[in-house]
Amino acid sequence: MAALVGIATLAVYLVIDRVRGHSRLRHIPGPFWAGWTDIWMLSAQLSGRMCFLLAEANDKYGKVPGPIAKIAPGWVVCGDGDELRRIWGVRSAWQRSYWYRGLRFDPHKDNAFSTLDDQAHERLRSKLMPGYGGKDVDDLHDQIDKQVAGLVSLLETKYLSTDTEFRPVDLARKVQYFTLDVISALAFGKELGYLAADDDLHGYIKTTESTLPIMLATALVPWFLYTIQSPRLKWLIPNVRSIVGIGTVVGVAYDAVAERYGDEPLVKRDMLGSFVRHGLTKEEAEAETVVQIIAGSDTSATAIRSTLLFIITNPRVYRRLQAEIDEGVREGRISSPITDAEARELPYLQAVIREGLRMWPPATAVLPKVSNTDQVVCGVRIPAGTNVAWAPFSFLRSKKTFGDDAIVFRPERWLHVESDPARHRLMDQTVMMEFASGSRWECLGKTVAQIELNKTYVELLRRFDFSLVDPTKPWTSYNAAVFIQSDMNVVVTLRE
Numbered sequence: 335m336a337a338l339v340g341i342a343t344l345a346v347y348l349v350i351d352r353v354r355g356h357s358r359l360r361h362i363p364g365p366f367w368a369g370w371t372d373i374w375m376l377s378a379q380l381s382g383r384m385c386f387l388l389a390e391a392n393d394k395y396g397k398v399p400g401p402i403a404k405i406a407p408g409w410v411v412c413g414d415g416d417e418l419r420r421i422w423g424v425r426s427a428w429q430r431s432y433w434y435r436g437l438r439f440d441p442h443k444d445n446a447f448s449t450l451d452d453q454a455h456e457r458l459r460s461k462l463m464p465g466y467g468g469k470d471v472d473d474l475h476d477q478i479d480k481q482v483a484g485l486v487s488l489l490e491t492k493y494l495s496t497d498t499e500f501r502p503v504d505l506a507r508k509v510q511y512f513t514l515d516v517i518s519a520l521a522f523g524k525e526l527g528y529l530a531a532d533d534d535l536h537g538y539i540k541t542t543e544s545t546l547p548i549m550l551a552t553a554l555v556p557w558f559l560y561t562i563q564s565p566r567l568k569w570l571i572p573n574v575r576s577i578v579g580i581g582t583v584v585g586v587a588y589d590a591v592a593e594r595y596g597d598e599p600l601v602k603r604d605m606l607g608s609f610v611r612h613g614l615t616k617e618e619a620e621a622e623t624v625v626q627i628i629a630g631s632d633t634s635a636t637a638i639r640s641t642l643l644f645i646i647t648n649p650r651v652y653r654r655l656q657a658e659i660d661e662g663v664r665e666g667r668i669s670s671p672i673t674d675a676e677a678r679e680l681p682y683l684q685a686v687i688r689e690g691l692r693m694w695p696p697a698t699a700v701l702p703k704v705s706n707t708d709q710v711v712c713g714v715r716i717p718a719g720t721n722v723a724w725a726p727f728s729f730l731r732s733k734k735t736f737g738d739d740a741i742v743f744r745p746e747r748w749l750h751v752e753s754d755p756a757r758h759r760l761m762d763q764t765v766m767m768e769f770a771s772g773s774r775w776e777c778l779g780k781t782v783a784q785i786e787l788n789k790t791y792v793e794l795l796r797r798f799d800f801s802l803v804d805p806t807k808p809w810t811s812y813n814a815a816v817f818i819q820s821d822m823n824v825v826v827t828l829r830e
């Protein structure tokens with residue numbers, strides 16, 4: 335009997351909760367079920383097409399007065415770049431929503447991503463910034479050069495095709511090996527060794543690919559998230575070190591941290607050394623080194639793969655970029671390897687980098703913000719406490735901002751707009767939102783990512799030619815907030 339009463343009470347509570355949720359956002363259009371349940375949003379997250387479905391929701395429902403659509407009770411998605419910049423702005427009234435708690439890699443420890451409180455986050459950032467920015471790291475550029483050389487050498491030694499030999503390579507995987515080695519070398523002074531092993535060491539990639547989609551789905555269900563992160567259930571949740579694959583890499587990270595604390599700490603001028611110097615506790619350093627690996631590998635890898643795919647499949651762009659590189663090499667403006675400063679002086683390369691980030695944004699998680707007072711977004715009233723997600727595939731392909739052919743990969747748009755500084759600034763600010771630039775949460779790894787992008791395309795395209803094995807099937811790409819990509823099978827040949 336008691337059980338029946340309990341179930342009935344819960345059912346009544348749920349119905350009231352849903353009706354209340356529905357009426358709060360009744361005035362905002364969206365898919366029917368999104369008004370009543372989380373099903374639309376959860377199935378979108380699990381479909382592997384979340385970022386595209388959010389953009390489609392904006393297109394379909396968010397026409398008047400602007401691209402904003404309801405995606406679940408208490409959730410809307412906004413696809414307007416100006417409005418999002420205002421919401422994300424440094425001094426705005428908006429905060430990170432509870433969703434970010436789902437980005438705790440250890441359910442009981444916060445990190446830069448999962449810290450909700452603005453002041454605590456600011457304090458943490460101030461300790462992390464000198465390391466990430468490169469000021470405290472002696473050989474930031476050399477470390478990246480070393481890994482770029484590792485990628486080149488892997489292709490040269492194992493995957494060069496000739497007239498008589500066919501040695502296709504899954505470039506998506508090799509690029510991820512490269513970014514994992516870069517970030518581990520910078521994070522704790524020694525690369526994990528993916529490129530040398532030419533293998534998914536410890537099964538880390540395999541495990542993250544299967545756990546990240548679940549982790550990101552969990553973040554969408556606050557009561558579930560709250561439950562699994564409860565200290566009372568600590569005994570039930572596996573320790574992050576015990577998870578196959580991730581655990582091994584986390585173990586390497588924790589061991590590196592352990593060397594830096596204690597009675598005879600190792601002192602090094604790398605990122606971790608900088609974190610220690612700026613007062614990070616051992617627990618914080620453990621959390622941040624794991625963040626570095628996860629935040630700094632998939633995102634950069636996606637940027638490199640997708641931009642390379644757009645280059646390879648656009649002969650005009652491919653020819654022009656290679657010509658710019660060849661000319662730079664001939665005229666002595668490009669060293670071997672290219673320096674970051676030299677790359678910044680190559681206008682077409684810079685246009686290609688921006689256009690690549692625009693066409694295939696690597697950071698596509700919903701990244702919701704909330705306000706504790708009612709607000710107006712796209713001319714629509716947003717009740718306090720509503721999660722406002724973003725839709726990068728909407729604002730980065732906006733015709734208003736990028737022109738009628740916004741859906742086309744055309745780096746030239748960046749060169750032609752230089753005569754119109756206001757428009758150039760708008761386009762630039764819009765693309766740089768991919769790094770959360772202009773906000774309190776700007777990507778700490780932006781400098782590292784930009785150096786990687788500045789060097790990789792040049793070092794690959796000055797040596798090799800790339801073509802897809804099967805242009806009708808360029809890759810397998812699954813969106814789980816970050817992109818999980820593989821099977822980008824490519825033929826690599828040595829240039830004449």
Ligand code: HEM
Nearest residue numbers: 446447629630633634637697701768770775777778779783
């Ligand atoms: C193209 C590559 C990358 C993109 C597009 C990107 C994008 C982003 C975005 C959008 C955020 C803000 C998330 C939010 O708070 O809502 C962010 C934060 C962050 N990123 Fe990146 N990222 C990239 C590469 C990297 C790399 C290489 C690293 C590490 C070296 C890194 C480390 C971080 C960290 C630590 C944060 C948290 C910052 C904070 O909470 O204050 N990212 N990134």
